[in-house]
Amino acid sequence: MRENSRSHKAQVVIDRMGKKLSRQMVGSLVGCVHCGLCTDSCHYVLANPEDPTFAPAYKADRIRRIFKHHYDWTGRFFPWWVKAGTVLTDAELEELKDIAFGKCTNCRRCSLNCPMGVDFATVNRMARGLLVSVGVMPEGVAHVSKDQWEIGNQMGVLKEDYLETLEWMSEELQDEVEDPAAVIPVDQHGCEVVYAINPREVKYDPRSIADAAKIFWAAGEDWTMASEGWDMTNFGLFSGDDDLGGAVARRLYEKVEELGGKRLVISECGHGFRSTRCEGPNWAKYDVGFRMESSIDTMLRYIAEGRIEVDKSRNSLPVTYHDSCNMARSCGVTEEPRELLRQVCADFREMHPNRAENFCCTGGGGAMSMSEYTAQRLTSAKVKAEQLRETGAAVVVTSCHNCVDGLTDLIRHYKLDMKVTQLVNLVAEALVIEERIPAVPAVEVAEVAVLTGRKIVVADDEPDQVIYLKSVLEDHGAEVHTAEDGDAALELSKRLKPDLLTLDLAMPGREVTEIFDILRGQSDLADLKICIITGRPEMRKLIYERMDAPPDGYLDKPVEEEELILAVRKILEIKVH
Amino acid sequence: MADFVVGDITLDIDEDGFIQQPEAWNEAIAKALAKTEGVDELTEAHWKVVNYLRDYYLEFGIAPMIRKLCKSTGFKLKEIYELFPSGPAKGACKVAGLPKPTGCV
Numbered sequence: 062m063r064e065n066s067r068s069h070k071a072q073v074v075i076d077r078m079g080k081k082l083s084r085q086m087v088g089s090l091v092g093c094v095h096c097g098l099c100t101d102s103c104h105y106v107l108a109n110p111e112d113p114t115f116a117p118a119y120k121a122d123r124i125r126r127i128f129k130h131h132y133d134w135t136g137r138f139f140p141w142w143v144k145a146g147t148v149l150t151d152a153e154l155e156e157l158k159d160i161a162f163g164k165c166t167n168c169r170r171c172s173l174n175c176p177m178g179v180d181f182a183t184v185n186r187m188a189r190g191l192l193v194s195v196g197v198m199p200e201g202v203a204h205v206s207k208d209q210w211e212i213g214n215q216m217g218v219l220k221e222d223y224l225e226t227l228e229w230m231s232e233e234l235q236d237e238v239e240d241p242a243a244v245i246p247v248d249q250h251g252c253e254v255v256y257a258i259n260p261r262e263v264k265y266d267p268r269s270i271a272d273a274a275k276i277f278w279a280a281g282e283d284w285t286m287a288s289e290g291w292d293m294t295n296f297g298l299f300s301g302d303d304d305l306g307g308a309v310a311r312r313l314y315e316k317v318e319e320l321g322g323k324r325l326v327i328s329e330c331g332h333g334f335r336s337t338r339c340e341g342p343n344w345a346k347y348d349v350g351f352r353m354e355s356s357i358d359t360m361l362r363y364i365a366e367g368r369i370e371v372d373k374s375r376n377s378l379p380v381t382y383h384d385s386c387n388m389a390r391s392c393g394v395t396e397e398p399r400e401l402l403r404q405v406c407a408d409f410r411e412m413h414p415n416r417a418e419n420f421c422c423t424g425g426g427g428a429m430s431m432s433e434y435t436a437q438r439l440t441s442a443k444v445k446a447e448q449l450r451e452t453g454a455a456v457v458v459t460s461c462h463n464c465v466d467g468l469t470d471l472i473r474h475y476k477l478d479m480k481v482t483q484l485v486n487l488v489a490e491a492l493v494i495e496e497r498i499p500a501v502p503a504v505e506v507a508e509v510a511v512l513t514g515r516k517i518v519v520a521d522d523e524p525d526q527v528i529y530l531k532s533v534l535e536d537h538g539a540e541v542h543t544a545e546d547g548d549a550a551l552e553l554s555k556r557l558k559p560d561l562l563t564l565d566l567a568m569p570g571r572e573v574t575e576i577f578d579i580l581r582g583q584s585d586l587a588d589l590k591i592c593i594i595t596g597r598p599e600m601r602k603l604i605y606e607r608m609d610a611p612p613d614g615y616l617d618k619p620v621e622e623e624e625l626i627l628a629v630r631k632i633l634e635i636k637v638h
Numbered sequence: 639m640a641d642f643v644v645g646d647i648t649l650d651i652d653e654d655g656f657i658q659q660p661e662a663w664n665e666a667i668a669k670a671l672a673k674t675e676g677v678d679e680l681t682e683a684h685w686k687v688v689n690y691l692r693d694y695y696l697e698f699g700i701a702p703m704i705r706k707l708c709k710s711t712g713f714k715l716k717e718i719y720e721l722f723p724s725g726p727a728k729g730a731c732k733v734a735g736l737p738k739p740t741g742c743v
Contacts, residue, residue, distance in 0.1 A: 201741075204740045204741075205740050208740070208741075215740075216740065217740075218703065222703045222705065225703075226704075226705040229708075229709075233715075259742060260741065260742075261727070263703070264704065264727075265704050265725060265727040265739070266704065266726075266727075267704060294742060429742055430741055430742065432652045432653050432656075434653075435652075435654050436653050462742050463742050466742065
């Protein structure tokens, strides 16, 4: 199908598109019925209602037409109907670049609101990747990607400068808490926690490093930072370059393994968390043998376990929370930051819409590094500015560095009187150091039993597990029934119609996958939520690669109390007020 | 790309307000850039920071680490933020005529 008049770059883009066409991708390329629901969900459209070229369906069509022309039979038979088309010139690639990088932050709000399940952000990321593979990309993205490939972090920070900064922050911390033992450990082996950060923290604003160190110190944590492989950001997510994504993630994973760390804690960064925790293992094809969590979870755990004490009156200004797209929409981290905020702020108020429906900070998807689109970005930030203004808050908190910059920029542009900060700063501010209480076992008694009135069936063949899960769930108010194998779980589910079934994947008797199919096929159990709890993560795909609806939740053993309750609350959509 | 006019000099600035010809920078331009950053008057302390950033950039072609800036000027991190409310990356570097820092900032 090569046409002589086509530029070399255009030909490469077309050829490489064929290699990106997974089932998921094709589903998003063919699934659009142009119903227009995405239009109302995109902040670019809402801020520029007179310009139809911002509509997600329109943007997707610019990419879709190439797929139809070259890879889809409909484009061969009736191209005029399916609007198939090709690309011939470099100028056309530049136009595509202005859409893929300039008119979308890959925030996925349209994906979430698409009734056909079209994930435009995935298609857009593919387009970015194809363009990047022929060198068509914003200069800022090229620069950062190069530093991440060559120097190992996105801001080209050299090792000695990094180490010197950590030393400096150690000194500041020692001065502040008057404890010579308060240091930031580097390359310690066998620690509970390896802490990874965003390079901007070390290059321009290390106050967040000092704050995190203060919290680790106060909690008596056995922690370390790594001298190399410490950048948890990943421009592979933004540029669509899976090879870069894999290389960056692998560097982190290998360093944690080398240090024998038990847990990788990721500082507050939306795309960094998603890249490291969710996408990285796939890009890098790496079997990660340690836990990975956001520092939000870590801080919340310290409070729940009584390892740190906080005084919310120290943060008295009215605070609102901005959900980062990658954290909330893509990774489901919505309740944890709120729970933490309620502990460390006196006046927390919601922004609307919120959680997975929140609007992008407008600086997502690497937009902050693309100056060429700044004017357009700030115009489109009108929606966000209104949302912020309506909260009446003086401080907006976010768990993402990109959001910090995106919000700061738009706050200045729209002259809002607000400050932007992160949870780590608020928690450090609220820390009560003098009257620190010694660590006590994690017996968390919820003020109001959150699971009151909920019926849960726990299916597991290990008696210890059953007792553990049952007692934790009962402590939180649930009515719990237990089953030792799949058939018993099936029978109980049919008879009791519980709200939730927790299912172990390896139990005696009939295969659990078969039970799962039956449960999903029962029309009278359509409302039953299922959460897999297993010690055998390799069996995960047996469940996920089925025709049935996927499970509503998934937890790896061992499950900590807090993690279990949060998961159950999320599945049953129970909010704590 | 927009024009930024200071006296009889016209400079290109990018969409984020960073000048594109670092070699054309002078004190009058610094003062004008400072105004865009909400710094109405450049004190001796401001100049100390700006001059350090400028010299470092001319020598190495990049912005220095905040550590180097604090160490060489003797200012505490907090003081830098007091001098330039938008921070060293966006505020101080802009006034010193450096290009926009790369990456997530």
